[in-house]
Amino acid sequence: MKAPDFSYHAPQSCEQALDLLSRLDNARLLAGGQSLMPMLNFRLLNYDHFIDLGRISDLQGIDETPTHILIKAMTSQRQVESSDIIHRSCPLMIKALHHVGHQQTRNRGTIGGSLCHLDPGAELPVVAAALEAELIILSPRGTKRIAFADFAQGYLTNALEADELLYAIEIKKSLEHSGSAFLEFNRRPADFAIVSIAVEIIVDETHKIINCALALGGVQHVPLRLHGLEQKLIEYTSLEDMSKFINSYVQTIEMNGDDLYPPEFRCEVAQTIVRRGLSQAYDEARGGQ
Amino acid sequence: MSESIKIRLSVNGIIYERTIEPRIHLADFIRKELGLTGTHLGCEHGVCGACTLLVNGKSVRSCLMLAVQADACEVKTIEGVATNSDDLHPIQDALMKHHGLQCGFCTPGLVMTMLEMQKDYQGQILGDDEIRRALSGNLCRCTGYEGIVNAARQIFGTKSETTNI
Numbered sequence: 167m168k169a170p171d172f173s174y175h176a177p178q179s180c181e182q183a184l185d186l187l188s189r190l191d192n193a194r195l196l197a198g199g200q201s202l203m204p205m206l207n208f209r210l211l212n213y214d215h216f217i218d219l220g221r222i223s224d225l226q227g228i229d230e231t232p233t234h235i236l237i238k239a240m241t242s243q244r245q246v247e248s249s250d251i252i253h254r255s256c257p258l259m260i261k262a263l264h265h266v267g268h269q270q271t272r273n274r275g276t277i278g279g280s281l282c283h284l285d286p287g288a289e290l291p292v293v294a295a296a297l298e299a300e301l302i303i304l305s306p307r308g309t310k311r312i313a314f315a316d317f318a319q320g321y322l323t324n325a326l327e328a329d330e331l332l333y334a335i336e337i338k339k340s341l342e343h344s345g346s347a348f349l350e351f352n353r354r355p356a357d358f359a360i361v362s363i364a365v366e367i368i369v370d371e372t373h374k375i376i377n378c379a380l381a382l383g384g385v386q387h388v389p390l391r392l393h394g395l396e397q398k399l400i401e402y403t404s405l406e407d408m409s410k411f412i413n414s415y416v417q418t419i420e421m422n423g424d425d426l427y428p429p430e431f432r433c434e435v436a437q438t439i440v441r442r443g444l445s446q447a448y449d450e451a452r453g454g455q
Numbered sequence: 456m457s458e459s460i461k462i463r464l465s466v467n468g469i470i471y472e473r474t475i476e477p478r479i480h481l482a483d484f485i486r487k488e489l490g491l492t493g494t495h496l497g498c499e500h501g502v503c504g505a506c507t508l509l510v511n512g513k514s515v516r517s518c519l520m521l522a523v524q525a526d527a528c529e530v531k532t533i534e535g536v537a538t539n540s541d542d543l544h545p546i547q548d549a550l551m552k553h554h555g556l557q558c559g560f561c562t563p564g565l566v567m568t569m570l571e572m573q574k575d576y577q578g579q580i581l582g583d584d585e586i587r588r589a590l591s592g593n594l595c596r597c598t599g600y601e602g603i604v605n606a607a608r609q610i611f612g613t614k615s616e617t618t619n620i
Contacts, residue, residue: 167499173457174477174523203519204500220524268592270568271501273513274520356591
């Protein structure tokens with residue numbers, strides 16, 4: 167249970183990190199290390215070089231514009247959960263962070279690390295999918311932006327090229343008259359989710375749903391947006407008659423399974439937490455008026 | 456083999472300078488290089504919390520952090536908790552009083568977690584849910600947690616919540 171041999175680099179700036187990344191063979195970026203270090207200790211990974219982003223101050227911090235929040239990639243999950251900006255403008259993320267690891271891992275674990283690692287049971291990627299986060303990526307060719315939906319490509323697989331690094335995550339601020347919920351099912355609190363759901367709902371003065379975002383985690387390799395269900399919910403003023411439709415919609419989703427939690431089990435759980443998540447978010451949206 | 460790296464860090468107020476392999480995690484460095492064996496290693500993949508210590512005042516799993524990452528940091532381990540070797544810190548005292556330990560393997564990690572809680576929740580009264588959530592990153596296989604939670608209630612809760620079983 168000890169990490170294998172590797173060379174360690176601690177650049178002080180993004181430019182230095184990018185330079186190392188394009189010069190070194192078989193190199194990997196190290197963020198908070200709360201998933202990568204266990205994999206190293208288990209010797210599931212073998213890289214010759216690790217480039218630690220922890221000393222780059224430009225990769226830390228949370229900022230806002232009138233419409234958006236910007237979270238730098240190496241901001242720790244603990245910093246995100248204690249940020250006033252996030253509490254005010256992105257309550258869904260706070261709710262999700264309540265389920266992320268323990269305070270010891272949230273002290274080190276970073277938002278950028280979670281989004282790049284893309285564990286199917288992780289919570290933050292589900293939030294990024296629901297809120298349509300935009301990722302800002304640096305490379306020797308300059309800066310580019312990519313939608314989270316295009317970034318999350320498959321099991322533990324993101325869209326970063328070998329010479330690119332994630333700089334920041336941009337998310338639209340939650341609007342007034344919105345309500346959100348993050349629910350997950352697992353065997354122990356703080357574990358990876360077996361199934362999780364992130365919901366944000368916006369209602370008008372008559373409590374009619376005018377916008378709805380729903381993302382499921384744990385059911386497929388990457389978070390799944392339920393666009394069909396979202397469309398169906400718009401214009402509704404009551405969720406009560408919707409349960410049958412929700413159940414049958416969820417049943418059409420192809421689910422991952424393993425020996426412990428086969429697809430049928432995940433489907434049952436997903437039906438329940440989609441209903442509960444929607445009703446919590448809807449109540450919050452209505453209550454906020 | 457990869458190039459060793461020189462690091463300089465403070466552990467319990469003492470400055471240490473060592474040249475080490477990058478792959479050494481902080482827990483092994485503290486135990487083997489510095490001989491401070493109060494930090495225990497359980498699972499070595501970030502699940503059990505036995506190796507919890509404070510880096511710049513924040514609790515971390517020292518099996519999930521490289522020693523080279525602690526360069527220029529202030530580390531606090533269980534050896535630095537009590538003011539002198541004959542005394543117990545109030546957290547240690549509460550754990551003893553409430554039978555919050557049996558074999559003691561998880562205890563150093565729990566004490567470090569509770570030290571961070573003391574700083575984070577200065578003077579606030581915590582309910583059972585908050586206490587249990589904050590302690591959930593430290594596994595104990597002896598006590599069934601009741602004694603540990605009772606000790607934490609004495610430190611963070613109201614007196615009336617404290618019960619002995």
